[in-house]
Amino acid sequence: MxxxxxxxxxxxxxxxxxxxxxxxxxxxxxxxxxxxxxxxxxxxxxxxxxxxxxxxxxxxxxxxxxxxxxxxxxxxxxxxxxFRHRCVLVRTDSPLRSLDQLAGARIGLTGWPDSGNTWTRALIRAAGVDLSGITWRVGPLAAGETGKERLGDRPLPSNVSAMPEGESLVGELAAGRLDAILTPFMPSEFFTPASRFRHLLDDHPAAERAYWSATGFVxxxxxxxxxxxxxxxxxxxxxxxxxxxxxxxxxxxxxxxxxxxxxxxxxxxxxxxxxxxxxxxxxxxxxxxxxxxxxxxxxxxxxxxxxxxxxxxxxxxxxxxxxxxxxxxxxxxxxx
Known part of the structure; x- marks a missing residue:
């Protein structure tokens, strides 16, 4: 049977x-x-x-x-x-070293309503930065990336814009047209000795441990x-x-x-x-x-x-x- x-x-x-x-x-x-x-x-x-x-x-x-x-x-x-503290990248020659220094900055990110970027913006907001004073640009991390809906269904704030086709966060950051980028995944060159980029926070694990102590969650x-x-x-x-x-x-x-x-x-x-x-x-x-x-x-x-x-x-x-x-x-x- x-x-x-x-x-x-x-x-x-x-x-x-x-x-x-x-x-x-x-x-x-x-x-x-x-x-x-x-x-x-x-x-x-x-x-x-x-x-x-x-x-x-x-x-x-x-x-x-x-x-x-x-x-x-x-x-x-x-x-x-x-944790999201690790997700803020700047150029290796950038003078920026802390979240509060992002006030008034030009920041690129991989998706406006994304969960991870929402958590990262929360860190910036908690550092006393007015999010409405930042120029936000939304686009792919690297050139040629497709298949992701980045802007959401709701109207964007006036200080948020989509990148033109062909531009990327990595390219704009390297060219100096962005001061920082928010990304859940690191660009491929980040894992090479010649990387042009670094974490904003010199000791992001310490910041993340402090976040855990304060909130009790990841x-x-x-x-x-x-x-x-x-x-x-x-x-x-x-x-x-x-x-x-x-x-x-x-x-x-x-x-x-x-x-x-x-x-x-x-x-x-x-x-x-x-x-x-x-x-x-x-x-x-x-x-x-x-x-x-x-x-x-x-x-x-x-x-x-x-x-x-x-x-x-x-x-x-x-x-x-x-x-x-x-x-x-x-x-x-x-x-x-």
Whole structure:
């Protein structure tokens, strides 16, 4: 007698290393056949009929929820998150060394409403800089980059403009027509001895540790979403998938602590991270991300990305059981 087939759930996700156990089938979600389509860039889940869910910009998701658009159900699982102090670049010969010195500057960035750039502008705003006094230019990091919607659906402030076709942030910064750029990813030459660029902050890790001490969170950038009709057909799916994502993350951490020779100093970084953040620097769950979610909603309004205050409770309106990390035995199995 054949066994009944499980419902197939197709997700579009970038191949973050902490998702590999789930992508490879090492970690399974009981009751579902999870199929992950690895993507080069973040998918537009709603625009792809073949997807049941996937990786979604936190900014775009929150704005949709604020507008009453509930076509996507967000899971409090931030598959991309990171400090933003490192994301401000200047030329190596620049006199700029601190965020407050960006007042009145000409700054390029990779996308106006983007989650990461919103968090970076929040740092600049917190340093006492008037964002309306900055000349902002939006464009690709490097020439030839396509496939990204950079301006959003809402009217841009008068001090924000799109770069003409053919221009890039790297080119304009190198030419001196920009004073700084905001980018979540470093240009390729940044990893060469002859790089023309450097971080604005000489010791961005110290600034990031201070940020953690002050806020208690690492900013969330992208989260996992599911289409509403898929959730309505399978109400148990969100909690099951959230638990699977949690298991995948801890399985990955166990393997990473065992196989540390992927970079020369990975063991040091893992040890330092555990000392500072505890066992999980990227927690999943509504309660554990409540402070971060509230801070992000506040920034979207304060920066004029959204015209009205946003109720953080509207971001994850449905209760989720807080995911439970695997116990010692599961961690040991993951590392085996």
């Amino acid at each position: 054949s066994r009944p087939s499980l419902p197939t759930v197709r997700l579009g996700l970038r191949d973050w290393d902490h998702l590999v156990p789930l992508m490879s089938g090492r970690v399974r979600v009981p009751g579902f056949d999870i199929r992950i389509d690895a993507r080069e860039i973040t998918p537009n889940v709603l625009a792809e009929p073949g997807l049941d869910g996937g990786e979604t910009s936190f900014s775009r998701y929150v704005q949709a929820r604020a507008a009453g658009d509930d076509r996507l159900v967000g899971l409090p699982a931030f598959v991309m998150r990171g 900013p969330g950038i992208h989260l996992v979403t599911l289409k509403k009709e898929v959730v309505e057909a399978h109400p148990e799916l969100p909690a099951a998938l959230l638990a699977g994502l949690e298991e995948s993350k801890h399985h990955w951490l166990g393997r990473r602590r065992l196989l540390t020779d992927t970079t020369p100093w990975l063991l040091h970084a893992l040890t330092e991270s555990a000392t500072l953040f505890g066992q999980d620097w990227m927690p999943y769950g509504t309660a554990r991300n409540a402070a971060m979610t509230a801070a992000f909603c506040e920034e979207l309004y304060a920066q004029g990305i959204w015209p009205d205050p946003i109720d953080p409770a509207a971001v994850f309106p449905d209760p989720f059981p807080e995911p439970v990390a695997p116990g010692p035995s599961a961690s040991a199995t993951a590392a085996a």
